[in-house]
Amino acid sequence: LAKTTQPISMDSYEGQEVNITCSHNNIATNDYITWYQQFPSQGPRFIIQGYKTKVTNEVASLFIPADRKSSTLSLPRVSLSDTAVYYCLPLNTGFQKLVFGTGTRLLVSP
């Protein structure tokens, strides 16, 4: 079973940029890369998706190198409310191989 790995935890301060990486060595040609945010006692919330290069929306950017074996979620100017667990999930349009990454616990301090 393909393993999608992430750093266990990261610490940051308010106002800093945070970059969370995900390794997905076995990504398939048709797979997109999605990222989710999860707060305690809640279900994950979709943040962003991408296929290659760079994607930006109102909350984050997603960087994907040419080989697509990894991806980096970038959160600009984090605030205390960004403290959460972040998961990556490569998947295709058929929603097959739903194997979430190991998750990164981000702690933002004042």
Added chain:
Amino acid sequence: SAVISQKPSRDICQRGTSLTIQCQVDSQVTMMFWYRQQPGQSLTLIATANQGSEATYESGFVIDKFPISRPNLTFSTLTVSNMSPEDSSIYLCSVGAGAGGYEQYFGPGTRLTVT
């Protein structure tokens, strides 16, 4: 987007009993998924429940233990049967976005404790 509710939000059950978790969506969706998330861990897919077909189970999960119903496009149930303490976990349902999207929308989860 889709709004998803789950019932119950939490329950404490005795070993050997069964619990049925309900998942209700505010719109019609084809693809629905059931996950398990143990405390402090990532999500593990239990099964895919598409309306009009039998649920498809992932390795390590079997229909006798986790029977799923999908009677229509807005509702599904997951039953955890013959429970043991190892079944203590959070169970989440999600739906896949339509129109070629890749995002999933999740319910708030059901926290199950088996004593």
